[in-house]
Amino acid sequence: MTKNSKIILVDDNDQRIAAEEKVKCHLGQGILHRAFSIFILNNNKKLLLQKRAEGKMLWAGFWSNTCCSHPEENENILKSAKKRLKEEFGFECPLKLIGKFKYQANFKDVGSENEFCYVFSGEYNGKVFPNKKEISEYKWIDMEELKNKIKNSPENYTPWLKIEINKYF
Numbered sequence: 001m002t003k004n005s006k007i008i009l010v011d012d013n014d015q016r017i018a019a020e021e022k023v024k025c026h027l028g029q030g031i032l033h034r035a036f037s038i039f040i041l042n043n044n045k046k047l048l049l050q051k052r053a054e055g056k057m058l059w060a061g062f063w064s065n066t067c068c069s070h071p072e073e074n075e076n077i078l079k080s081a082k083k084r085l086k087e088e089f090g091f092e093c094p095l096k097l098i099g100k101f102k103y104q105a106n107f108k109d110v111g112s113e114n115e116f117c118y119v120f121s122g123e124y125n126g127k128v129f130p131n132k133k134e135i136s137e138y139k140w141i142d143m144e145e146l147k148n149k150i151k152n153s154p155e156n157y158t159p160w161l162k163i164e165i166n167k168y169f
Contacts, residue, residue, distance in 0.1 A: 007070040008034040012102065014116045019073035026058060030104060030114030036081045037160055038067040038095065039121045039169070042140060048089070048128065049146065051137040052158070058107045061136065064158040068117075081120050089138075090129025095120040098168050105159035119164055143169055 006019040010032055025031045040048040048066045052059055067088045071080035078095065086092050098121050104114040130138050141149075147165060150157050 006073040008073060010034050010116050014100070022070065023057070026111040026113065028112065029106070030112035032102070032104075032114045032116060033070060034077065034118070035070045035113075035115040036068060036077055036084075036118045036120060037065055037164055038081055038085055039098075039119070039164070040066040040085070040089075040093065040124050041121065041143075042125050043123065044140075046140040046142055047146060048124070049139050049141050050088070050130070050135045053132070053134050053136045055133065058111055058113060059158045062158045063156055064161045065164060068160065077118050078120070081118075085122075088131050088134045090131070091124060091126060093122045093124040095122040101163065101167060103160065103163055113160065115160070117160060117164075119168055121168075 005022050007022050007025055008016055009018045009020055009025070011017055012032070014034065020031060025033045049063055050066060051063050052061060054060045067085050069080070069084040071077045081095055082092060097118060099119045100117065101119070102116045104112060106112045128138065150162055150165060154162060
């Protein structure tokens with residue numbers, strides 16, 4: 001996905017209303033758009049966590065879930081999620097939808113996320129190949145340990161990760 005890619009604008013009921021450039025959707029308070037978030041766990045129930053690359057427009061250098069992005073205009077959300085997981089971590093695995101929610105979060109004076117987010121989970125136990133343009137660090141972490149870290153240092157984590165951990169795990 002490029003910065004000029006168009007993503008899907010939706011209403012409060014997740015009905016498509018238009019498409020707009022990705023960057024424009026994240027300026028100011030943000031324009032409500034469709035997104036997805038992926039949680040990959042291994043057979044030890046550890047989550048693959050990533051630290052967002054420094055080049056990211058929003059929440060650069062923050063820890064977040066395995067992968068997140070936006071389906072492009074006219075793109076199926078599950079196919080988009082699988083494609084993005086491969087682009088960011090270099091592997092594929094089955095994904096299942098575990099929920100959907102809407103949220104809005106401001107990042108300093110830079111912009112905002114304003115998303116109707118689909119949350120997917122999957123299991124994977126092989127090697128990972130992080131894309132350095134997207135991910136500065138990664139680790140496998142026990143969910144309870146992550147919850148404690150978020151509780152003690154919430155400023156190190158993306159807002160959607162905090163919502164999703166609380167809501168789905």
